[in-house]
Amino acid sequence: MGRGFLLTTSRRVLSPSASPMLLRRVLASLARFDARVHPLPRRTTSVDLSRGPCRKNRFAPLGESSGCRLMASSCKTEGPRRAAYAPLPPATADKDELIRGLEAAIGSPFSLEPLSPPTKPLIIVISGPSGVGKDAVIKRLQEVREGIHFVVTATSREKRSGEVNGKDYYFVTKEEFLSMVERNELLEYALVYGEYKGIPKQQIRDFMAKGYDIVLRVDIQGAATLRSILGNSAVFIFLVAEDEAALVRRLVGRKTETTEMLLVRIATAREEVRHMKDFDYVVVNAEGKLDGTVKLVESIIDAEKARIHQRDVLI
Numbered sequence: 001m002g003r004g005f006l007l008t009t010s011r012r013v014l015s016p017s018a019s020p021m022l023l024r025r026v027l028a029s030l031a032r033f034d035a036r037v038h039p040l041p042r043r044t045t046s047v048d049l050s051r052g053p054c055r056k057n058r059f060a061p062l063g064e065s066s067g068c069r070l071m072a073s074s075c076k077t078e079g080p081r082r083a084a085y086a087p088l089p090p091a092t093a094d095k096d097e098l099i100r101g102l103e104a105a106i107g108s109p110f111s112l113e114p115l116s117p118p119t120k121p122l123i124i125v126i127s128g129p130s131g132v133g134k135d136a137v138i139k140r141l142q143e144v145r146e147g148i149h150f151v152v153t154a155t156s157r158e159k160r161s162g163e164v165n166g167k168d169y170y171f172v173t174k175e176e177f178l179s180m181v182e183r184n185e186l187l188e189y190a191l192v193y194g195e196y197k198g199i200p201k202q203q204i205r206d207f208m209a210k211g212y213d214i215v216l217r218v219d220i221q222g223a224a225t226l227r228s229i230l231g232n233s234a235v236f237i238f239l240v241a242e243d244e245a246a247l248v249r250r251l252v253g254r255k256t257e258t259t260e261m262l263l264v265r266i267a268t269a270r271e272e273v274r275h276m277k278d279f280d281y282v283v284v285n286a287e288g289k290l291d292g293t294v295k296l297v298e299s300i301i302d303a304e305k306a307r308i309h310q311r312d313v314l315i
Protein backbone atom coordinates (compact mmCIF):
# COMPACT_ATOMS: atom_id res chain seq x y z
CA MET A 1 0.00 0.00 0.00
CA GLY A 2 2.83 2.42 -0.76
CA ARG A 3 0.94 4.39 -3.45
CA GLY A 4 -0.62 6.87 -1.06
CA PHE A 5 -4.33 6.88 -1.82
CA LEU A 6 -7.32 7.31 0.40
CA LEU A 7 -10.82 6.00 -0.14
CA THR A 8 -13.85 7.18 1.72
CA THR A 9 -17.02 5.20 2.21
CA SER A 10 -20.22 6.28 3.89
CA ARG A 11 -19.08 4.46 7.01
CA ARG A 12 -15.35 5.05 7.27
CA VAL A 13 -12.15 6.42 5.73
CA LEU A 14 -9.68 3.92 4.34
CA SER A 15 -6.08 4.90 4.79
CA PRO A 16 -3.03 3.22 3.32
CA SER A 17 -2.79 1.21 6.50
CA ALA A 18 -6.25 -0.30 6.06
CA SER A 19 -6.39 -4.07 5.79
CA PRO A 20 -6.15 -5.60 2.30
CA MET A 21 -9.41 -7.44 2.92
CA LEU A 22 -11.30 -4.23 3.60
CA LEU A 23 -9.82 -2.49 0.53
CA ARG A 24 -10.69 -5.48 -1.61
CA ARG A 25 -14.30 -5.29 -0.53
CA VAL A 26 -14.53 -1.55 -1.19
CA LEU A 27 -12.94 -1.73 -4.64
CA ALA A 28 -15.11 -4.66 -5.56
CA SER A 29 -18.22 -2.78 -4.53
CA LEU A 30 -17.10 0.28 -6.50
CA ALA A 31 -16.56 -1.91 -9.54
CA ARG A 32 -20.12 -3.09 -9.37
CA PHE A 33 -21.43 0.44 -9.33
CA ASP A 34 -22.28 2.18 -12.61
CA ALA A 35 -22.19 5.90 -11.70
CA ARG A 36 -24.13 6.93 -14.81
CA VAL A 37 -27.20 5.00 -13.87
CA HIS A 38 -27.36 4.26 -10.17
CA PRO A 39 -27.03 6.41 -7.07
CA LEU A 40 -24.19 5.54 -4.73
CA PRO A 41 -25.15 2.71 -2.41
CA ARG A 42 -25.25 3.99 1.14
CA ARG A 43 -23.28 1.13 2.61
CA THR A 44 -20.54 0.35 0.19
CA THR A 45 -18.69 -1.75 2.72
CA SER A 46 -21.45 -4.32 3.09
CA VAL A 47 -21.41 -5.71 -0.47
CA ASP A 48 -21.18 -9.47 -0.76
CA LEU A 49 -18.49 -10.12 -3.37
CA SER A 50 -19.62 -13.59 -4.16
CA ARG A 51 -23.03 -12.50 -5.48
CA GLY A 52 -22.35 -9.49 -7.68
CA PRO A 53 -22.27 -9.36 -11.48
CA CYS A 54 -18.78 -9.71 -12.81
CA ARG A 55 -17.28 -7.27 -15.33
CA LYS A 56 -14.04 -7.64 -17.11
CA ASN A 57 -11.16 -5.28 -16.38
CA ARG A 58 -12.99 -3.51 -13.64
CA PHE A 59 -10.56 -4.36 -10.88
CA ALA A 60 -7.08 -3.04 -10.51
CA PRO A 61 -4.53 -4.14 -7.97
CA LEU A 62 -3.16 -1.57 -5.58
CA GLY A 63 0.41 -1.90 -6.85
CA GLU A 64 3.14 -4.42 -6.72
CA SER A 65 4.28 -3.43 -3.29
CA SER A 66 0.84 -3.67 -1.82
CA GLY A 67 0.59 -7.40 -1.77
CA CYS A 68 -3.11 -6.81 -2.46
CA ARG A 69 -4.28 -8.01 -5.87
CA LEU A 70 -7.97 -8.07 -6.60
CA MET A 71 -8.94 -10.93 -8.82
CA ALA A 72 -11.99 -11.14 -11.04
CA SER A 73 -11.98 -14.80 -10.10
CA SER A 74 -13.83 -13.77 -6.98
CA CYS A 75 -16.89 -13.71 -9.28
CA LYS A 76 -18.44 -17.11 -9.55
CA THR A 77 -19.83 -16.52 -13.06
CA GLU A 78 -16.43 -15.98 -14.66
CA GLY A 79 -14.87 -19.23 -13.62
CA PRO A 80 -11.91 -19.69 -11.37
CA ARG A 81 -8.80 -17.49 -11.30
CA ARG A 82 -9.22 -15.42 -14.46
CA ALA A 83 -6.72 -12.56 -14.23
CA ALA A 84 -8.94 -9.68 -15.43
CA TYR A 85 -7.15 -6.71 -13.95
CA ALA A 86 -4.62 -4.09 -14.90
CA PRO A 87 -2.15 -2.47 -12.55
CA LEU A 88 -3.12 0.94 -11.19
CA PRO A 89 -0.65 3.53 -12.48
CA PRO A 90 1.44 5.12 -9.73
CA ALA A 91 0.43 8.59 -8.49
CA THR A 92 3.53 9.95 -10.25
CA ALA A 93 2.27 8.72 -13.66
CA ASP A 94 1.15 10.99 -16.48
CA LYS A 95 -2.07 12.70 -15.34
CA ASP A 96 -4.25 11.37 -18.18
CA GLU A 97 -2.91 7.87 -17.74
CA LEU A 98 -3.53 8.03 -14.00
CA ILE A 99 -7.09 9.26 -14.55
CA ARG A 100 -7.79 6.47 -17.05
CA GLY A 101 -6.43 3.98 -14.53
CA LEU A 102 -8.65 5.40 -11.80
CA GLU A 103 -11.67 5.26 -14.10
CA ALA A 104 -10.90 1.65 -14.88
CA ALA A 105 -10.61 0.86 -11.18
CA ILE A 106 -13.83 2.70 -10.35
CA GLY A 107 -15.61 1.05 -13.26
CA SER A 108 -16.98 4.07 -15.12
CA PRO A 109 -15.70 7.27 -16.77
CA PHE A 110 -15.67 10.36 -14.55
CA SER A 111 -18.77 12.39 -15.25
CA LEU A 112 -18.73 15.94 -16.59
CA GLU A 113 -22.21 16.57 -15.23
CA PRO A 114 -22.21 19.53 -12.80
CA LEU A 115 -22.31 18.35 -9.20
CA SER A 116 -24.42 21.30 -8.05
CA PRO A 117 -28.12 21.54 -8.94
CA PRO A 118 -29.05 24.09 -11.64
CA THR A 119 -29.82 27.55 -10.26
CA LYS A 120 -33.26 29.07 -10.65
CA PRO A 121 -34.01 32.68 -11.56
CA LEU A 122 -34.87 34.86 -8.59
CA ILE A 123 -37.40 37.57 -7.95
CA ILE A 124 -35.72 40.27 -5.86
CA VAL A 125 -37.99 42.88 -4.31
CA ILE A 126 -36.15 46.06 -3.32
CA SER A 127 -37.94 48.46 -1.04
CA GLY A 128 -37.18 51.11 1.55
CA PRO A 129 -38.08 54.65 2.58
CA SER A 130 -38.28 57.43 0.03
CA GLY A 131 -34.87 58.90 -0.78
CA VAL A 132 -32.86 55.97 0.59
CA GLY A 133 -31.42 55.25 -2.86
CA LYS A 134 -33.55 52.44 -4.36
CA ASP A 135 -33.30 53.79 -7.91
CA ALA A 136 -29.60 54.56 -7.55
CA VAL A 137 -28.84 51.03 -6.25
CA ILE A 138 -30.90 49.28 -8.95
CA LYS A 139 -29.38 51.38 -11.74
CA ARG A 140 -25.85 50.57 -10.54
CA LEU A 141 -26.74 46.89 -10.06
CA GLN A 142 -27.84 46.69 -13.69
CA GLU A 143 -24.55 48.28 -14.77
CA VAL A 144 -22.32 45.88 -12.86
CA ARG A 145 -24.24 42.61 -13.11
CA GLU A 146 -25.49 40.68 -16.11
CA GLY A 147 -28.72 38.73 -16.16
CA ILE A 148 -30.74 41.27 -14.17
CA HIS A 149 -34.08 42.47 -15.50
CA PHE A 150 -35.62 45.49 -13.83
CA VAL A 151 -39.35 45.23 -14.40
CA VAL A 152 -40.89 48.15 -16.22
CA THR A 153 -44.22 48.93 -14.58
CA ALA A 154 -47.39 49.91 -16.38
CA THR A 155 -48.97 53.23 -15.48
CA SER A 156 -52.03 55.18 -16.49
CA ARG A 157 -50.39 58.53 -15.84
CA GLU A 158 -49.31 60.91 -18.60
CA LYS A 159 -45.80 60.55 -19.98
CA ARG A 160 -43.52 63.35 -18.73
CA SER A 161 -40.99 64.98 -21.00
CA GLY A 162 -37.83 62.91 -21.26
CA GLU A 163 -39.57 59.67 -20.27
CA VAL A 164 -39.41 56.77 -22.71
CA ASN A 165 -42.30 54.33 -23.18
CA GLY A 166 -41.10 50.80 -22.39
CA LYS A 167 -38.02 52.04 -20.55
CA ASP A 168 -39.32 54.21 -17.73
CA TYR A 169 -42.89 52.90 -17.77
CA TYR A 170 -45.41 51.32 -20.09
CA PHE A 171 -47.81 54.19 -20.60
CA VAL A 172 -51.38 52.98 -21.04
CA THR A 173 -54.79 54.60 -20.76
CA LYS A 174 -56.96 54.03 -17.68
CA GLU A 175 -59.24 51.80 -19.76
CA GLU A 176 -56.29 49.73 -20.98
CA PHE A 177 -55.00 49.46 -17.43
CA LEU A 178 -58.35 48.29 -16.09
CA SER A 179 -58.68 45.67 -18.79
CA MET A 180 -55.20 44.40 -17.79
CA VAL A 181 -56.56 44.10 -14.24
CA GLU A 182 -59.66 42.34 -15.62
CA ARG A 183 -57.51 39.83 -17.51
CA ASN A 184 -55.45 39.17 -14.36
CA GLU A 185 -52.29 40.32 -16.14
CA LEU A 186 -50.84 42.26 -13.20
CA LEU A 187 -48.94 40.75 -10.31
CA GLU A 188 -49.74 43.73 -8.10
CA TYR A 189 -51.26 47.13 -8.74
CA ALA A 190 -52.16 50.26 -6.81
CA LEU A 191 -53.90 53.55 -7.28
CA VAL A 192 -51.38 56.28 -6.41
CA TYR A 193 -52.54 59.90 -6.37
CA GLY A 194 -55.38 59.01 -8.77
CA GLU A 195 -53.20 57.10 -11.24
CA TYR A 196 -52.76 53.35 -11.62
CA LYS A 197 -49.39 51.60 -11.40
CA GLY A 198 -48.93 47.85 -11.79
CA ILE A 199 -46.43 45.06 -12.40
CA PRO A 200 -47.07 43.05 -15.60
CA LYS A 201 -46.82 39.31 -14.99
CA GLN A 202 -45.96 38.36 -18.57
CA GLN A 203 -42.82 40.47 -18.54
CA ILE A 204 -41.61 38.59 -15.46
CA ARG A 205 -42.45 35.21 -16.99
CA ASP A 206 -40.70 36.06 -20.27
CA PHE A 207 -37.48 37.19 -18.64
CA MET A 208 -37.42 34.39 -16.08
CA ALA A 209 -37.82 31.91 -18.93
CA LYS A 210 -34.67 33.45 -20.44
CA GLY A 211 -32.85 32.91 -17.13
CA TYR A 212 -32.91 36.51 -15.90
CA ASP A 213 -33.20 37.46 -12.25
CA ILE A 214 -36.07 39.86 -11.78
CA VAL A 215 -35.77 43.07 -9.76
CA LEU A 216 -38.92 44.80 -8.55
CA ARG A 217 -38.81 48.23 -6.93
CA VAL A 218 -41.79 48.96 -4.73
CA ASP A 219 -42.69 51.11 -1.74
CA ILE A 220 -43.23 49.48 1.64
CA GLN A 221 -46.96 48.94 1.06
CA GLY A 222 -46.26 47.37 -2.32
CA ALA A 223 -43.71 45.08 -0.68
CA ALA A 224 -46.35 43.95 1.86
CA THR A 225 -48.78 43.18 -0.99
CA LEU A 226 -46.08 41.28 -2.90
CA ARG A 227 -45.20 39.29 0.21
CA SER A 228 -48.82 38.19 0.52
CA ILE A 229 -48.81 37.13 -3.16
CA LEU A 230 -45.32 35.67 -3.51
CA GLY A 231 -44.67 34.51 0.05
CA ASN A 232 -41.17 33.12 0.40
CA SER A 233 -40.77 32.52 -3.32
CA ALA A 234 -39.18 35.97 -3.69
CA VAL A 235 -36.30 37.65 -1.86
CA PHE A 236 -37.24 40.83 -0.03
CA ILE A 237 -34.50 43.41 0.60
CA PHE A 238 -35.05 46.44 2.81
CA LEU A 239 -32.75 49.34 2.00
CA VAL A 240 -31.91 51.82 4.80
CA ALA A 241 -29.59 54.76 5.25
CA GLU A 242 -27.03 54.48 8.03
CA ASP A 243 -29.19 56.73 10.21
CA GLU A 244 -32.15 59.08 9.99
CA ALA A 245 -30.00 62.20 9.66
CA ALA A 246 -28.27 60.74 6.57
CA LEU A 247 -31.61 59.89 5.00
CA VAL A 248 -32.86 63.45 5.51
CA ARG A 249 -29.63 64.90 4.08
CA ARG A 250 -30.08 62.72 0.99
CA LEU A 251 -33.72 63.71 0.53
CA VAL A 252 -32.91 67.41 0.93
CA GLY A 253 -29.93 67.11 -1.41
CA ARG A 254 -32.08 65.64 -4.16
CA LYS A 255 -34.01 68.94 -4.38
CA THR A 256 -37.11 67.29 -5.81
CA GLU A 257 -39.53 67.89 -2.91
CA THR A 258 -41.16 70.92 -1.32
CA THR A 259 -40.66 71.39 2.43
CA GLU A 260 -44.14 69.99 3.08
CA MET A 261 -43.41 66.93 0.95
CA LEU A 262 -40.11 66.48 2.79
CA LEU A 263 -41.95 66.49 6.13
CA VAL A 264 -44.42 63.85 4.91
CA ARG A 265 -41.62 61.65 3.58
CA ILE A 266 -39.58 61.89 6.77
CA ALA A 267 -42.59 61.10 8.97
CA THR A 268 -43.52 58.21 6.67
CA ALA A 269 -39.94 56.90 6.75
CA ARG A 270 -40.07 56.72 10.58
CA GLU A 271 -43.17 54.56 10.29
CA GLU A 272 -41.78 52.44 7.44
CA VAL A 273 -38.64 51.37 9.29
CA ARG A 274 -40.91 49.37 11.63
CA HIS A 275 -41.75 47.06 8.70
CA MET A 276 -38.14 45.95 8.32
CA LYS A 277 -38.94 42.74 10.20
CA ASP A 278 -41.16 41.57 7.32
CA PHE A 279 -38.16 41.47 4.95
CA ASP A 280 -35.51 38.81 4.43
CA TYR A 281 -32.47 41.11 4.36
CA VAL A 282 -31.59 44.65 5.40
CA VAL A 283 -28.91 46.49 3.43
CA VAL A 284 -27.40 49.79 4.59
CA ASN A 285 -26.85 52.25 1.74
CA ALA A 286 -24.33 54.47 3.50
CA GLU A 287 -23.40 57.96 2.31
CA GLY A 288 -20.88 57.78 -0.53
CA LYS A 289 -20.84 53.95 -0.38
CA LEU A 290 -23.18 53.11 -3.25
CA ASP A 291 -20.78 50.52 -4.72
CA GLY A 292 -20.50 48.75 -1.37
CA THR A 293 -24.29 48.64 -1.14
CA VAL A 294 -24.55 47.10 -4.59
CA LYS A 295 -21.85 44.55 -3.71
CA LEU A 296 -23.89 43.49 -0.68
CA VAL A 297 -27.02 43.11 -2.82
CA GLU A 298 -24.96 41.02 -5.25
CA SER A 299 -23.72 38.87 -2.35
CA ILE A 300 -27.32 38.23 -1.34
CA ILE A 301 -28.15 37.16 -4.90
CA ASP A 302 -25.07 34.90 -4.99
CA ALA A 303 -25.94 33.36 -1.63
CA GLU A 304 -29.51 32.73 -2.81
CA LYS A 305 -28.12 30.98 -5.89
CA ALA A 306 -26.03 28.74 -3.63
CA ARG A 307 -29.02 27.54 -1.63
CA ILE A 308 -29.62 23.81 -1.80
CA HIS A 309 -33.38 24.31 -1.72
CA GLN A 310 -33.95 27.18 -4.12
CA ARG A 311 -37.04 29.33 -4.12
CA ASP A 312 -39.71 28.19 -6.56
CA VAL A 313 -41.54 31.09 -8.17
CA LEU A 314 -45.06 30.47 -9.41
CA ILE A 315 -46.83 33.48 -10.84
Ligand SMILES: Nc1ncnc2c1ncn2[C@@H]1O[C@H](COP(=O)(O)OP(=O)(O)OP(=O)(O)O)[C@@H](O)[C@H]1O
Pocket residue numbers: 128129130131132133134135136137250251253254285286287288289290293
Ligand atom coordinates in the same frame (compact mmCIF):
# COMPACT_ATOMS: atom_id res chain seq x y z
N1 LIG B 1 -25.02 55.78 -1.11
C1 LIG B 1 -25.40 57.02 -1.47
N2 LIG B 1 -24.64 58.07 -1.11
C2 LIG B 1 -24.98 59.31 -1.45
N3 LIG B 1 -26.06 59.63 -2.19
C3 LIG B 1 -26.85 58.63 -2.58
C4 LIG B 1 -26.57 57.27 -2.25
N4 LIG B 1 -27.54 56.51 -2.79
C5 LIG B 1 -28.39 57.33 -3.42
N5 LIG B 1 -28.00 58.59 -3.30
C6 LIG B 1 -28.68 59.82 -3.78
O1 LIG B 1 -29.80 59.99 -2.93
C7 LIG B 1 -30.89 60.53 -3.68
C8 LIG B 1 -32.10 59.62 -3.53
O2 LIG B 1 -31.84 58.41 -4.24
P1 LIG B 1 -32.96 57.67 -5.08
O3 LIG B 1 -33.71 58.65 -5.91
O4 LIG B 1 -32.30 56.53 -5.76
O5 LIG B 1 -33.86 57.19 -3.87
P2 LIG B 1 -35.22 56.35 -3.93
O6 LIG B 1 -35.17 55.45 -2.76
O7 LIG B 1 -35.37 55.72 -5.27
O8 LIG B 1 -36.28 57.50 -3.69
P3 LIG B 1 -37.87 57.54 -4.02
O9 LIG B 1 -38.48 56.36 -3.35
O10 LIG B 1 -38.32 58.83 -3.42
O11 LIG B 1 -37.99 57.52 -5.52
C9 LIG B 1 -30.42 60.65 -5.11
O12 LIG B 1 -29.99 61.97 -5.33
C10 LIG B 1 -29.24 59.68 -5.18
O13 LIG B 1 -28.31 60.05 -6.17
